[in-house]
Amino acid sequence: xxxxxGPIDTDDEVPRVFVWCIGDEEPEVLQYxxxxxxxxxxxxxxxxxxxxxxVNVAHEASxxxxxxxxxxxxxxxxxxxxxxxxxxxxxLFDVDEVTPETARKLGSNSARLAKGTPLKPVG
Amino acid sequence: xxYIAGVDIGNSSTEVALLRRTxxxxxxxxxxxxxRTTGLKGTKKNVPGVIKALTQAAKSADIDVSEIDRVLLNxxxxxxxxxxxxxxxxxxxxxxxxxxxxxxxxxxxxxxTGKTVETTADMEDYTTDEPIIFLVSETVDFxxxxxxxxxWSDSGYEITGAVVQNDDAVLINNRIDVxxxxxxxxxxxxxxxxxxxxxxxxxxxxxxxxxDTLSNPYGIATVFDLSPEETQKIIPVSRALVGNKSxxxxxxxxxxxxERTIPAGKLHIIDERGxxxxxxxxxxxxxxxxxxxxxxxxxxxxxxxxxxxxxMLNRARDSMAEVTGQPVDSIEIRDIMAVDTLIPQEVxxxxxxxxxxxxxxxxxAMVKTQQLPMQQIADGIEKQLDTTVxxxxxxxxxxxxxxxxxxxxxxxxxxxxxxxxxxxxAYMHENKDIDSIHLSGAGDMVTxxxxxxxxxxxRDLAEDIKMYPSAKVETLFSIRQEDGTxxxxxxxxxxxxxxxxxxxxxxxDMRPVPADKSTGEIRRVRRRAKxxxxxxxxxxxxxxxxxxxxxxxxxxxxxxxxxxxxxxxxEMISDAMAEYGIVCGxxxxxxxxxxxxxxxxxxxxxHIEGGAHLRFxxxxxxxxxxxxxxxxxx
Numbered sequence: 001x002x003x004x005x006g007p008i009d010t011d012d013e014v015p016r017v018f019v020w021c022i023g024d025e026e027p028e029v030l031q032y033x034x035x036x037x038x039x040x041x042x043x044x045x046x047x048x049x050x051x052x053x054x055v056n057v058a059h060e061a062s063x064x065x066x067x068x069x070x071x072x073x074x075x076x077x078x079x080x081x082x083x084x085x086x087x088x089x090x091x092l093f094d095v096d097e098v099t100p101e102t103a104r105k106l107g108s109n110s111a112r113l114a115k116g117t118p119l120k121p122v123g
Numbered sequence: 124x125x126y127i128a129g130v131d132i133g134n135s136s137t138e139v140a141l142l143r144r145t146x147x148x149x150x151x152x153x154x155x156x157x158x159r160t161t162g163l164k165g166t167k168k169n170v171p172g173v174i175k176a177l178t179q180a181a182k183s184a185d186i187d188v189s190e191i192d193r194v195l196l197n198x199x200x201x202x203x204x205x206x207x208x209x210x211x212x213x214x215x216x217x218x219x220x221x222x223x224x225x226x227x228x229x230x231x232x233x234x235x236t237g238k239t240v241e242t243t244a245d246m247e248d249y250t251t252d253e254p255i256i257f258l259v260s261e262t263v264d265f266x267x268x269x270x271x272x273x274x275w276s277d278s279g280y281e282i283t284g285a286v287v288q289n290d291d292a293v294l295i296n297n298r299i300d301v302x303x304x305x306x307x308x309x310x311x312x313x314x315x316x317x318x319x320x321x322x323x324x325x326x327x328x329x330x331x332x333x334x335d336t337l338s339n340p341y342g343i344a345t346v347f348d349l350s351p352e353e354t355q356k357i358i359p360v361s362r363a364l365v366g367n368k369s370x371x372x373x374x375x376x377x378x379x380x381x382e383r384t385i386p387a388g389k390l391h392i393i394d395e396r397g398x399x400x401x402x403x404x405x406x407x408x409x410x411x412x413x414x415x416x417x418x419x420x421x422x423x424x425x426x427x428x429x430x431x432x433x434x435m436l437n438r439a440r441d442s443m444a445e446v447t448g449q450p451v452d453s454i455e456i457r458d459i460m461a462v463d464t465l466i467p468q469e470v471x472x473x474x475x476x477x478x479x480x481x482x483x484x485x486x487x488a489m490v491k492t493q494q495l496p497m498q499q500i501a502d503g504i505e506k507q508l509d510t511t512v513x514x515x516x517x518x519x520x521x522x523x524x525x526x527x528x529x530x531x532x533x534x535x536x537x538x539x540x541x542x543x544x545x546x547x548x549a550y551m552h553e554n555k556d557i558d559s560i561h562l563s564g565a566g567d568m569v570t571x572x573x574x575x576x577x578x579x580x581x582r583d584l585a586e587d588i589k590m591y592p593s594a595k596v597e598t599l600f601s602i603r604q605e606d607g608t609x610x611x612x613x614x615x616x617x618x619x620x621x622x623x624x625x626x627x628x629x630x631x632d633m634r635p636v637p638a639d640k641s642t643g644e645i646r647r648v649r650r651r652a653k654x655x656x657x658x659x660x661x662x663x664x665x666x667x668x669x670x671x672x673x674x675x676x677x678x679x680x681x682x683x684x685x686x687x688x689x690x691x692x693x694e695m696i697s698d699a700m701a702e703y704g705i706v707c708g709x710x711x712x713x714x715x716x717x718x719x720x721x722x723x724x725x726x727x728x729x730h731i732e733g734g735a736h737l738r739f740x741x742x743x744x745x746x747x748x749x750x751x752x753x754x755x756x757x
Contacts (some may be wrong), residue, residue, distance in 0.1 A: 014130065034263075035294055036292060038294055039228055039291065039292075039293045039295065040228060040293070041228060041293055078587050081616075083599055084604070085598075085599060085600060085615070086599065086615055090615075092599075092618050093618065109618075110157060112621075112622065113621070115600075115622075116597060116621045117227065117624050118621065118622040118623045119618050119619070119621050119622065122618075
């Protein structure tokens with residue numbers, strides 16, 4: 001039940017939500033997403049330096065996550081929550097200019113997807 | 124050639140059966156139709172619905188509605204049903220003393236007792252002798268709260284628990300050095316008294332266990348050192364906390380929790396000899412039902428004004444008076460049905476929306492009058508269609524005739540007509556005489572029980588819960604049904620349905636159930652409501668209608684009506700009847716329409732004296748039109 005930064009071991013056995021940041025810096029809303037995931041008691045990992053469209057990056061993240069859940073965050077506060085089984089272009093949530101509250105809800109929802117509990121309404 | 128239409132105007136739907144008669148006299152049913160009833164049953168407002176249904180039937184038979192030569196109406200039973208609920212206990216907290224809600228993610232584990240202190244309080248105002256439970260208001264960030272807890276703890280204070288307004292318990296727990304139980308999502312934290320002894324308990328996670336100290340009256344007594352008298356008073360608190368994963372109890376100097384009995388008034392049941400039996404509603408359903416059956420046949424029931432039930436009885440009387448244009452005092456309540464129930468109600472004076480289960484009595488009433496103004500409807504249809512309209516027969520008798528077209532039936536036979544407002548039964552004797560009765564308690568009562576027992580306060584949702592099985596959305600692509608079967612979906616579910624309980628509607632739609640209930644609970648409540656209303660009424664009705672007053676002597680029982688279309692009511696009744704060795708099942712009118720269309724079909728059969736559709740001759744009493752409708756000559 002914890003978060004971590006950077007690369008993880010290939011034999012990492014902790015199932016995690018993958019949170020991928022687009023660009024090299026950590027966007028400000030990232031912390032709120034992390035709070036949302038943490039309060040739900042789910043593990044996650046934050047990795048930086050990705051490039052491309054938020055939806056593609058989030059889907060790519062979900063295919064790497066053993067929980068099948070990926071989140072992408074951009075520096076200008078766009079957050080996408082994706083699931084591996086969903087069609088590439090069809091994420092669960094795709095919100096521009098998120099507020100801290102919405103970011104936390106999106107974090108909660110990415111964790112709740114793993115837990116199978118009802119999601120919080122967003123937007 | 125000629126066309127004859129039978130029209131049955133019911134409480135909720137108007138049904139038509141259309142028959143063609145050839146020149147040589149051969150008859151054949153060519154189509155049927157169903158349209159919702161417009162207006163209250165038995166009033167002129169029914170005419171547009173009847174015209175719509177006739178047009179529909181004509182269309183599917185490929186004729187124009189003007190080609191129908193004769194329209195047959197039934198004389199609808201002059202009864203309406205109504206339902207009401209009376210809560211007979213209530214729990215009142217005169218000062219905030221408990222928080223018994225179940226946040227989805229509490230933090231920490233165990234039991235902590237101490238004095239309630241705001242996190243923004245000054246450390247110097249408190250001594251280190253007394254353990255402390257922190258109250259974290261929504262204006263305080265979780266990181267700040269965690270820091271405060273660590274500071275106080277480092278300074279030698281014993282911190283034993285925390286109560287948090289936001290959904291922050293896990294975040295705080297992960298940032299503090301002490302191991303304490305934390306309860307969060309308490310909306311009215313401001314109402315929690317300060318500087319009072321309190322106890323916080325969180326059950327161990329992933330253990331499947333619930334709290335065990337605060338849900339036990341002696342547990343609370345131990346924690347707060349209560350006297351035997353005080354312990355008796357906190358029983359409602361501990362009872363309300365049973366089954367929770369977390370809870371807070373605060374002891375206030377004048378705090379008091381009380382379980383009160385609300386006076387619900389008395390019912391006066393008057394039998395046909397004029398003898399009145401008085402029953403207090405708060406004695407419960409069994410006592411009421413015994414009084415009703417002892418006074419059978421009931422001639423009237425009166426409730427106490429000011430109570431919900433008294434109000435409902437008057438309302439039903441008034442609307443019947445309005446429909447029939449008869450004086451209110453000539454309208455009688457001929458049956459009532461009572462069911463005991465438990466309903467969740469928000470505790471008065473609660474701080475986190477706590478509920479307690481209160482006792483209540485649900486009551487359905489059946490109001491009867493002499494006759495409905497059917498002639499008005501007949502005239503209205505005649506005017507619009509320029510065809511002959513005849514009031515062909517009485518609802519219950521026509522239903523028997525129609526039901527006898529079910530393959531495998533024979534008379535003597537009993538039918539159970541299960542609708543929304545009333546449960547009716549009719550019996551055709553060996554000599555083809557037909558008796559009928561109308562009992563209160565049917566689909567609407569089931570809906571009311573589901574609505575209140577699940578605490579929905581949404582009739583429309585309760586109606587859907589009654590009609591459709593539930594399922595849980597387990598993944599984006601799969602649902603688990605009540606029986607455990609998993610179904611995979613082609614398309615992912617909408618995010619708002621994920622993880623929720625949904626109702627599987629006929630059109631493939633899924634309707635989310637906002638209540639925090641499992642499919643198991645929903646199924647249990649739904650089936651219990653159906654059993655307590657329909658199975659009970661089926662037994663009551665059949666016992667009264669059987670000539671020997673013994674249900675075992677019935678050879679055939681056929682179920683018709685809207686509730687006979689339900690996905691589980693018919694089998695519940697069949698199951699219960701199997702005990703008595705009776706053949707009981709859902710009708711299949713004319714071998715094709717199922718439990719629908721019995722009355723409409725019966726009307727047509729009555730008019731053509733059975734034709735080749737019945738295996739016996741109809742007595743003339745059943746095949747002559749009622750005199751109330753003089754036949755119009757062309």
